[in-house]
Amino acid sequence: MAQVSSVAEGKTTKSVTLRIARYNPKHDSKKQFMEFNLQYERWTTVLEAILDVKKHFDHSVAVRYSCRQATCGSCGMIINGKPRLACFTKISELESDVVTVEPMNNFPIIRDLAVKFERLFDTHHKIKPYLIRDDSEITSNEKEFLQSPEELENYIQFANCIKCGLCNSACPTMATDSSFIGPQALAQAYRYVADSRDKGKDSRLKIIDDSHGIWRCHFAGSCSQVCPKGVDPAMGIQFLRGYMLGFRS
Amino acid sequence: MEPKDENKEGIGGMINPRRYGIERVAYILMRLSGLGLLAYFIGHIYETSSILKGEVGWAEFLELTQTNEGHAVLAIVIGMCVFHTVNGIRVMLGHGGVGVGRPARPDYPYLPASQNSRHKMGIYSAIVLAAIAMLYGLAVMYGE
Amino acid sequence: MVNKMRESVIMKIHYGTALAAVALVAVHILMRLTQSFAESLEYENVIANYQFLPYAGMLEIILILLSIHGFNGLRVILLELKQGRAYEKAVSYGCIAGMIGLIAYGSRTIFMVNMGMV
Numbered sequence: 387m388a389q390v391s392s393v394a395e396g397k398t399t400k401s402v403t404l405r406i407a408r409y410n411p412k413h414d415s416k417k418q419f420m421e422f423n424l425q426y427e428r429w430t431t432v433l434e435a436i437l438d439v440k441k442h443f444d445h446s447v448a449v450r451y452s453c454r455q456a457t458c459g460s461c462g463m464i465i466n467g468k469p470r471l472a473c474f475t476k477i478s479e480l481e482s483d484v485v486t487v488e489p490m491n492n493f494p495i496i497r498d499l500a501v502k503f504e505r506l507f508d509t510h511h512k513i514k515p516y517l518i519r520d521d522s523e524i525t526s527n528e529k530e531f532l533q534s535p536e537e538l539e540n541y542i543q544f545a546n547c548i549k550c551g552l553c554n555s556a557c558p559t560m561a562t563d564s565s566f567i568g569p570q571a572l573a574q575a576y577r578y579v580a581d582s583r584d585k586g587k588d589s590r591l592k593i594i595d596d597s598h599g600i601w602r603c604h605f606a607g608s609c610s611q612v613c614p615k616g617v618d619p620a621m622g623i624q625f626l627r628g629y630m631l632g633f634r635s
Numbered sequence: 636m637e638p639k640d641e642n643k644e645g646i647g648g649m650i651n652p653r654r655y656g657i658e659r660v661a662y663i664l665m666r667l668s669g670l671g672l673l674a675y676f677i678g679h680i681y682e683t684s685s686i687l688k689g690e691v692g693w694a695e696f697l698e699l700t701q702t703n704e705g706h707a708v709l710a711i712v713i714g715m716c717v718f719h720t721v722n723g724i725r726v727m728l729g730h731g732g733v734g735v736g737r738p739a740r741p742d743y744p745y746l747p748a749s750q751n752s753r754h755k756m757g758i759y760s761a762i763v764l765a766a767i768a769m770l771y772g773l774a775v776m777y778g779e
Numbered sequence: 780m781v782n783k784m785r786e787s788v789i790m791k792i793h794y795g796t797a798l799a800a801v802a803l804v805a806v807h808i809l810m811r812l813t814q815s816f817a818e819s820l821e822y823e824n825v826i827a828n829y830q831f832l833p834y835a836g837m838l839e840i841i842l843i844l845l846s847i848h849g850f851n852g853l854r855v856i857l858l859e860l861k862q863g864r865a866y867e868k869a870v871s872y873g874c875i876a877g878m879i880g881l882i883a884y885g886s887r888t889i890f891m892v893n894m895g896m897v
Binding site: 558562 | 642738741747749
């Protein structure tokens with residue numbers, strides 16, 4: 387366990403202890419935490435703090451990030467016990483003198499804070515995340531598929547998904563069920579089923595009507611509480627199930 | 636894939652009630668009450684079969700239920716039964732997409748419409764009704 | 780059989796049995812309150828209940844509904860706890876066996892008392 391002091395300069399207002407989980411599945415038997423004392427501004431994000439550690443103290447900390455503006459969905463991690471995007475979480479809003487960062491749960495760990503996304507992408511592909519219909523709007527002599535603003539409103543919320551995986555990390559079923567399709571894929575299934583241009587409802591409903599499909603969601607809503615884009619996967623999943631129960635047509 | 640490599644939260648994470656509000660608490664209580672009621676139901680079927688042993692067998696069974704422990708177990712069963720029923724109806728309606736809000740363009744701070752006050756009220760009602768039913772059950776059992 | 784059934788069909792049965800059981804269990808509990816609680820549990824009264832055919836029929840229906848609902852609920856919980864082909868098959872068939880066993884055991888009591896075999 388390392389104890390290091392901050393070398394950050396400038397208009398610092400407060401200090402925080404950043405605890406970073408270190409774990410390499412190739413040779414570590416369990417997670418260990420390294421502690422760093424840092425100074426931060428009101429607007430400093432957890433990602434900036436981690437990058438500060440990488441720059442000044444230990445460049446070997448493994449973390450995945452890219453856009454730094456909650457758009458790429460790369461920097462999901464457990465921050466003080468809850469799944470959040472590191473670039474979208476300010477240290478000041480955590481209201482704690484200690485910030486603990488760990489890799490997302492329910493995802494295999496590559497190293498430290500970086501996790502594998504293969505399963506999330508596999509389940510995402512499984513629900514056919516594209517418009518299904520016989521004709522095409524790019525074929526010559528065909529008009530583009532028209533859609534009213536009301537029809538757009540039915541699914542646009544769910545099209546905001548950035549595939550960060552926070553919902554899958556928070557889901558209580560995912561906590562124990564390795565085969566569950568997960569809230570991310572189910573919400574995306576609804577995104578396409580609700581799209582007035584799509585004709586693939588039946589095939590998608592068939593895919594998710596499985597012993598580890600949509601029925602393993604129990605509407606605990608944890609996925610929606612952690613979504614950084616307001617997608618509200620729980621809502622989409624219940625609407626999707628509404629089709630199967632005959633509440634929607 | 637080895638379970639250890641999956642970094643799953645496991646049962647501890649699943650039943651942790653502290654992080655995701657009353658909805659997660661309701662999820663846990665629903666599960667526990669379901670398991671509890673199944674256990675009681677099996678016990679109830681087994682115990683009531685004592686009537687086949689005649690009046691003496693039935694009296695022995697009744698004696699068992701008329702202790703303080705027996706009353707406490709029955710009161711818990713009443714609470715579980717009421718909570719499981721009321722929350723079950725809420726969940727069933729939610730599963731059909733009833734009362735989970737309408738899709739809309741999300742605005743910061745992105746409060747999820749599905750986690751709305753109607754469902755929270757449903758959960759609190761289930762808890763309160765379960766508590767009232769338990770008290771009523773105890774009053775009936777001890778009042779006689 | 781349960782492996783061939785679509786999950787949506789199983790879960791619709793799960794919801795259906797729940798709703799039906801709520802109504803019938805309410806009647807079952809209210810019957811305890813038509814007299815004083817202790818009186819309703821007296822041997823003669825219980826025997827009279829069992830021998831009243833509509834009530835015995837209702838008990839049988841409750842037994843079937845709750846056994847299906849309860850053991851399917853258990854199956855769901857167990858399927859979510861652990862995965863694997865053999866395990867999942869064992870859970871599904873184990874729950875069906877439990878359900879049938881409980882219905883058989885409860886039915887035996889209902890039929891024997893109803894027919895006056897006590």
